[in-house]
Amino acid sequence: MRWHKIYGLSLRHIYLIRSSFPRILDLIYWPSVQVFLWGFISQFFTLNSNYYNNTVGVILTAAILYDFLFRSSISYNMMFLEEIWSRNFTNLFIAPIRISEIIAALTMTSIVKTLIGLIPAVLLAIPIFGVSIFKLGVPLIFLLIGLYLFGISLGLFVTSGLLRFGPSFENIAWASLFFLAPLGCIYYPIEILPGWLQVIAKGLPLVHIFEEMRNILINQTVNTVEIVLSLAISGVYFILGVITFYTAYYGAKIKGTLINIGE
Amino acid sequence: MDIRVENICKKFNDVSAVKNINFIAKKNKTLGILGPNGCGKTTTIGMMLGLITPTSGQIFIENKDIKKIDENEILCQMNFASPYIELPKKLTVRQNLEVYGRLYGVDNLSNRIIEISEELNLNAFLHKKTGELSSGQKNRISLAKSLINKPKILFLDEPTASLDPDIGDFVRNYIENYKSKNEITILLASHNMKEVERLCDSVIMMKEGQIVDRGTCDDIIQRHGRDNLEETFLKIARSKNEVA
Numbered sequence: 001m002r003w004h005k006i007y008g009l010s011l012r013h014i015y016l017i018r019s020s021f022p023r024i025l026d027l028i029y030w031p032s033v034q035v036f037l038w039g040f041i042s043q044f045f046t047l048n049s050n051y052y053n054n055t056v057g058v059i060l061t062a063a064i065l066y067d068f069l070f071r072s073s074i075s076y077n078m079m080f081l082e083e084i085w086s087r088n089f090t091n092l093f094i095a096p097i098r099i100s101e102i103i104a105a106l107t108m109t110s111i112v113k114t115l116i117g118l119i120p121a122v123l124l125a126i127p128i129f130g131v132s133i134f135k136l137g138v139p140l141i142f143l144l145i146g147l148y149l150f151g152i153s154l155g156l157f158v159t160s161g162l163l164r165f166g167p168s169f170e171n172i173a174w175a176s177l178f179f180l181a182p183l184g185c186i187y188y189p190i191e192i193l194p195g196w197l198q199v200i201a202k203g204l205p206l207v208h209i210f211e212e213m214r215n216i217l218i219n220q221t222v223n224t225v226e227i228v229l230s231l232a233i234s235g236v237y238f239i240l241g242v243i244t245f246y247t248a249y250y251g252a253k254i255k256g257t258l259i260n261i262g263e
Numbered sequence: 264m265d266i267r268v269e270n271i272c273k274k275f276n277d278v279s280a281v282k283n284i285n286f287i288a289k290k291n292k293t294l295g296i297l298g299p300n301g302c303g304k305t306t307t308i309g310m311m312l313g314l315i316t317p318t319s320g321q322i323f324i325e326n327k328d329i330k331k332i333d334e335n336e337i338l339c340q341m342n343f344a345s346p347y348i349e350l351p352k353k354l355t356v357r358q359n360l361e362v363y364g365r366l367y368g369v370d371n372l373s374n375r376i377i378e379i380s381e382e383l384n385l386n387a388f389l390h391k392k393t394g395e396l397s398s399g400q401k402n403r404i405s406l407a408k409s410l411i412n413k414p415k416i417l418f419l420d421e422p423t424a425s426l427d428p429d430i431g432d433f434v435r436n437y438i439e440n441y442k443s444k445n446e447i448t449i450l451l452a453s454h455n456m457k458e459v460e461r462l463c464d465s466v467i468m469m470k471e472g473q474i475v476d477r478g479t480c481d482d483i484i485q486r487h488g489r490d491n492l493e494e495t496f497l498k499i500a501r502s503k504n505e506v507a
Contacts, residue, residue, distance in 0.1 A: 008362055008366045015355075019354065019392070096336075253313075259306075
């Protein structure tokens with residue numbers, strides 16, 4: 001991979017973010033709204049639920065982590081959609097840049113976009129609700145890596161669909177995470193799900209990440225196996241995502257969609 | 264750089280968009296690709312740019328089969344401008360040129376941007392957002408982007424479509440001058456026959472995915488007994504297929 005090409009493509013998105021205050025505001029606004037909404041719900045449950053009795057912020061921490069996943073995936077999809085909306089797609093694909101470099105540039109830029117939105121929300125939660133995700137300690141880093149890898153994997157699946165089927169696939173971009181959220185056991189333990197759904201849910205890294213988050217906050221213990229498992233599953237999804245993207249790219253070349261994809 | 268296209272076919276499902284075509288775009292010459300809408304011009308250009316995989320046939324650049332060499336090596340030497348594709352609208356002209364300059368690995372990029380901006384009179388709006396510009400200005404920016412890497416092969420799709428006569432003439436003059444000063448092979452798809460007569464050393468006429476005539480503009484006009492290329496185009500477009 002050539003870093004100057006990755007930087008060149010990343011620059012296109014950094015310029016875009018920098019050029020528009022409403023864009024930056026939009027990045028910050030939704031995570032902050034989430035923090036307020038789930039912060040108040042979290043406070044209510046803390047006062048009225050035995051399960052959450054001594055664990056202030058379990059729900060809010062889950063909400064913040066889920067938002068991190070959501071933003072990383074949506075950022076990835078949005079950057080790809082930007083190329084379609086701006087009718088820049090052909091220019092990009094005739095430039096001497098490899099697919100791996102496009103994936104790397106989008107992956108790196110989406111972390112920047114995600115953090116722009118999330119850092120203010122995380123910092124807001126500390127004084128307003130007395131909740132800090134940093135209470136998760138060192139495992140937080142690994143949980144975030146797992147979430148990020150999975151978020152990017154979903155982004156890769158969705159952008160593969162956009163490559164293959166064109167902009168009509170756009171709605172799937174928005175729906176993809178909402179579809180998986182119930183199975184992710186973000187706000188509730190996996191035991192709530194029916195047995196057969198538990199089997200499916202365990203195939204997602206989300207269950208392991210959010211179960212471990214609850215384990216750390218409620219039981220004050222760290223289950224390394226769960227963390228490693230979540231990273232491994234996320235890694236598998238990421239590899240599948242990359243393979244799917246390459247397959248879609250070569251499929252699009254056969255189908256001829258790269259030359260006329262656009263609004 | 265020479266481009267040699269040999270027995271290229273492209274089928275989309277059961278529809279043949281390009282049927283077994285052969286041609287050579289000679290080094291430092293301009294080849295016009297003409298034909299009515301839907302005749303396969305864009306598909307042919309798309310295959311040469313690597314955006315579309317041919318169903319069969321081969322494309323050689325400098326006698327190298329493009330399937331057998333690193334695609335990026337070739338793409339560095341090429342570029343493309345078309346009014347039907349755009350640059351990111353929210354970026355300034357300079358930012359767009361910088362991004363593409365980096366993607367093409369241009370040396371001394373700042374100097375190259377200054378140079379091309381002066382040549383194409385872009386300085387007045389270099390720091391304006393691309394989406395805020397007129398179609399004539401966007402067209403010149405698209406041309407600037409397509410020349411940022413000093414390509415050895417340039418694909419131009421309708422380079423003066425929707426431009427007023429003054430700017431259209433400026434663009435044609437610029438292309439002529441650029442070609443005289445640089446080693447560049449140009450493949451030009453256009454519906455403006457006067458432009459083709461002025462810029463092209465030779466042309467291929469396509470119809471329903473096939474090449475139905477080829478040669479210099481004068482040869483083709485003479486062969487069909489018409490006064491100009493526009494009339495010749497109309498005759499060919501309205502006649503039954505005769506493969507050249």
